[in-house]
Amino acid sequence: xxxxxxxxxxxxxxxxxGVAAFLIKRNVITIFMSIELMLNAVNLTFVAFAHMWxxxxxxxxxxxxxVVAAAEAAVGLAIIIALFRTRQTLSVDQINLLKD
Amino acid sequence: MPHLSQFQxxxxxxxxxxxxxxxxxxxxxxxxxxxxxxxxxxxxxxxxPSRVGPFGLLQPLADGIKLFLKEDMMPLxxxxxxxxxxxxxxxxxxxxxxxxxxxxxxxxIGQTGVDAFQVANLNIGLLVILGITSVGVYGITLSGxxxxxxxxxxxxxxxxxxMISYELALGLSLVGVVMRAGSLSLRDxxxxxxxxxxxxxxxFGGLQVVGFFVYMIAAxxxxxxxxxxxxxxxxxxxxxxxxxxxxKFAMFFMAEYANMITVSCVATLLFFxxxxxxxxxxxxxxxxxxxxxxxxxxxxxxxKVFGFLLLYIWVRATLPRFRYDQLMGFGWKxxxxxxxxxxxxxALWLAYRG
Amino acid sequence: MQxxxxxxFGVLAVLAGLNLLAQRHPINSALSxxxxxxxxxxxxxxxxxxxxxAAQVIVYSGAIMVLFLFVIxxxxxxxxxxxxxxxVASLIGFPGAAAIFCVLSFAFLSERDKLGMTTLGGDLTxxxxxxxxxxxxxxxxxxxxxxxxxxxILVAILGAVVLARKEL
Numbered sequence: 214x215x216x217x218x219x220x221x222x223x224x225x226x227x228x229x230x231g232v233a234a235f236l237i238k239r240n241v242i243t244i245f246m247s248i249e250l251m252l253n254a255v256n257l258t259f260v261a262f263a264h265m266w267x268x269x270x271x272x273x274x275x276x277x278x279x280v281v282a283a284a285e286a287a288v289g290l291a292i293i294i295a296l297f298r299t300r301q302t303l304s305v306d307q308i309n310l311l312k313d
Numbered sequence: 314m315p316h317l318s319q320f321q322x323x324x325x326x327x328x329x330x331x332x333x334x335x336x337x338x339x340x341x342x343x344x345x346x347x348x349x350x351x352x353x354x355x356x357x358x359x360x361x362p363s364r365v366g367p368f369g370l371l372q373p374l375a376d377g378i379k380l381f382l383k384e385d386m387m388p389l390x391x392x393x394x395x396x397x398x399x400x401x402x403x404x405x406x407x408x409x410x411x412x413x414x415x416x417x418x419x420x421x422i423g424q425t426g427v428d429a430f431q432v433a434n435l436n437i438g439l440l441v442i443l444g445i446t447s448v449g450v451y452g453i454t455l456s457g458x459x460x461x462x463x464x465x466x467x468x469x470x471x472x473x474x475x476m477i478s479y480e481l482a483l484g485l486s487l488v489g490v491v492m493r494a495g496s497l498s499l500r501d502x503x504x505x506x507x508x509x510x511x512x513x514x515x516x517f518g519g520l521q522v523v524g525f526f527v528y529m530i531a532a533x534x535x536x537x538x539x540x541x542x543x544x545x546x547x548x549x550x551x552x553x554x555x556x557x558x559x560x561k562f563a564m565f566f567m568a569e570y571a572n573m574i575t576v577s578c579v580a581t582l583l584f585f586x587x588x589x590x591x592x593x594x595x596x597x598x599x600x601x602x603x604x605x606x607x608x609x610x611x612x613x614x615x616x617k618v619f620g621f622l623l624l625y626i627w628v629r630a631t632l633p634r635f636r637y638d639q640l641m642g643f644g645w646k647x648x649x650x651x652x653x654x655x656x657x658x659x660a661l662w663l664a665y666r667g
Numbered sequence: 668m669q670x671x672x673x674x675x676f677g678v679l680a681v682l683a684g685l686n687l688l689a690q691r692h693p694i695n696s697a698l699s700x701x702x703x704x705x706x707x708x709x710x711x712x713x714x715x716x717x718x719x720x721a722a723q724v725i726v727y728s729g730a731i732m733v734l735f736l737f738v739i740x741x742x743x744x745x746x747x748x749x750x751x752x753x754x755v756a757s758l759i760g761f762p763g764a765a766a767i768f769c770v771l772s773f774a775f776l777s778e779r780d781k782l783g784m785t786t787l788g789g790d791l792t793x794x795x796x797x798x799x800x801x802x803x804x805x806x807x808x809x810x811x812x813x814x815x816x817x818x819x820i821l822v823a824i825l826g827a828v829v830l831a832r833k834e835l
Binding site (some may be wrong): 214215216217218219220221222223225226227228229230231232233234235236237238239240242243245246247249252253256257260261263264265267270272273275276277279280281282284285286287288290291292293294295297298303304305306 | 669670673676680681684685687688693695697700703704707709710711714715716718719722723725727730731733735738739740744747748749750751752753756757758760761763764765767768771772775776778779782783784785786797800801804805809812816818820822823824825827828829830831
């Protein structure tokens with residue numbers, strides 16, 4: 214028997230780690246990975262709430278999130294490859310063509 | 314066992330089962346290597362290993378001792394933790410998936426409710442096998458990258474791409490069987506084929522012949538075996554494990570053969586009725602007594618798996634290797650559509666019947 | 668039993684998440700993310716979502732993360748360099764993340780009693796398996812969204828192919 218709140222707090226920890234990694238990391242791929250981490254944390258809360266209400270809809274939401282994450286990963290990584298091809302770097306500090 | 318709680322007996326029995334299955338699987342892996350060398354030898358008109366022990370039966374032992382005693386070379390520029398982790402991932406993933414395989418009729422031990430012939434009866438058994446297979450890819454990917462050698466990197470990218478492409482066809486080819494059984498539990502899938510013996514097996518009675526062939530082809534590619542063995546391709550292409558030596562290389566080697574055994578087990582379970590006899594319940598009045606009724610299904614299962622292993626070796630001795638672009642084209646442009654058509658046909662047939 | 672599972676895999680997930688943050692090399696970050704996903708799969712299973720646990724392993728750690736590793740290897744990404752931007756980001760990032768965490772966990776802890784407890788394996792409505800239930804809802808009341816996702820994936824495939832081609 215574990216309180217649902219513990220699962221939610223675990224999700225909150227993972228989400229905050231994701232936010233921190235998103236802000237601090239300088240590599241585009243790692244930033245992208247921290248988005249996946251945040252999505253995963255949110256998925257955990259969905260599953261915990263589905264368990265709490267004895268409803269399957271929360272799990273279906275997670276299913277859709279997974280599908281969207283897969284699509285997003287495919288497109289995002291393709292964008293990163295295209296970016297690397299033109300700029301020869303993965304650091305977000307140097308990808309600032311619009312700024313200069 | 315009156316002084317043990319329900320959970321404790323469950324835990325003890327499970328540990329015993331795990332140890333027994335583990336030892337049997339490792340022995341089977343060692344002897345599959347010998348079987349392959351002997352069989353290939355006879356197919357190519359030579360003897361195969363015959364010096365160590367009677368008929369060369371102690372050859373696996375000698376090989377094991379040789380690999381243990383070899384120097385474990387570690388190139389200087391490798392990424393150390395990952396270099397060591399990669400073969401461990403490959404081997405453990407290959408061995409874990411055997412745990413959901415039921416290799417006999419269901420037989421509960423005493424009052425404990427523990428099945429004697431299956432380590433864990435999960436209601437998502439099939440998905441567990443697919444999931445563990447897909448995690449096993451990391452062993453190959455990381456081994457190529459961590460060796461810090463551009464040829465191993467190319468080799469690992471090549472085999473990883475091959476494995477994740479054929480995983481799709483592999484998964485889709487099993488959907489027909491799952492739809493027929495209405496369950497993902499391997500025990501239920503086996504039970505759904507046990508009514509009339511051979512006639513109700515999925516490959517014959519279930520009309521899953523197409524699914525079976527797609528599964529077999531995809532499984533050969535998935536385990537990196539001939540005719541899809543571009544991963545290592547002895548003497549021609551540099552594969553992902555050139556920098557490995559001694560026990561670490563042996564772990565990749567064992568992982569390959571353990572995967573072969575798992576794939577054969579799954580083929581047996583899904584398409585050939587698992588531990589069921591091909592004669593159904595025809596001879597039950599003769600054999601359905603005492604210990605024979607427990608042992609006989611296990612023998613059927615082992616015989617079927619053995620048949621699939623022989624098929625593996627036979628294919629390796631017969632077919633030439635694919636070229637890489639042909640391999641990818643075959644997987645995506647032929648196997649995938651065929652598997653999807655198989656799903657469609659099975660669904661229509663089931664809808665028509667039900 | 669469930670508490671043990673939760674503690675082991677929750678702690679594992681948090682440690683791996685912190686490792687993602689601490690590692691400089693993208694490959695190590697990706698591997699720690701895989702550990703997070705696998706331990707989350709165990710937690711899903713303990714909450715009675717077996718199908719999602721399997722899907723998490725197959726889709727996330729088996730497909731998406733392999734894609735990530737592929738791109739990292741393909742682009743030969745090295746260790747990231749600390750820059751002026753990263754100093755500013757960590758000055759704002761750590762307090763910001765800590766603030767988000769504090770707010771969320773305060774809300775969860777204050778509502779702890781209303782949220783209730785979990786039981787191992789869960790008990791969703793009816794005795795049917797989790798997969799039967801999910802597929803029933805997915806193919807009856809949510810059929811349209813389900814079909815739309817397939818179009819979404821098709822569009823994503825086409826987009827990825829177009830973007831990753833040699834000449835843009």
